[in-house]
Amino acid sequence: MKLRPAPREKDAQADLARLAEAFAALSSPAQVTAFLRDLCTPAELEALADRWKVVPLLQQAVPYREIHEMTGVSVTTTGRVARSLEHGNGGYAAAIAATAPPAAPESK
Template sequence: MQTLEKTLAELDSEKSVAAFLTDLCTPAERRALTERWAVAQLLDRDELSYREIHAKSGVSTTTIGRVARFLRDEPHGGYRFALEQVTNNKLKEKT
């Protein structure tokens, strides 16, 4: 049986990932994932307080704090890796 991680890595387009996540997740789960990713991007910019992020996004300060903890303190590095990949891909597109 193939792992979820391997399956996601093998999907070759944004459209195929979106279709897979739509089938895999409930609308609430999809919304939660989307919110966490948006919060991670806002936190990475380091321009807004938790309250400002809450006001801008509607995401609870508890969730914002959780994302911040994983972004800055936890050893997994998933948010950091994804943020760096997005930045690197944007730089490649410019050249």
């Protein structure tokens, strides 16, 4: 097997930026789904979906073991997502805000 040289940090950041631009350019969930299915293996898709699945449960302060029992997602993965929610780059928070239903107007 031919080994690839490790990418330089600058190259890796540029590659990630181009990938992010591709996601941002898509205009519907169906397009994103098609891109993800082309880009990722079934196992990678499952891992991504598992991480996203536990986010609302973590926001509701459901204990990790209960999340595991409810979803089958490992306690380790749940912990990793929780750390990213707390100390990550804000990506989960941005996605949560972008997908949250609009708040109902307050009645007087």
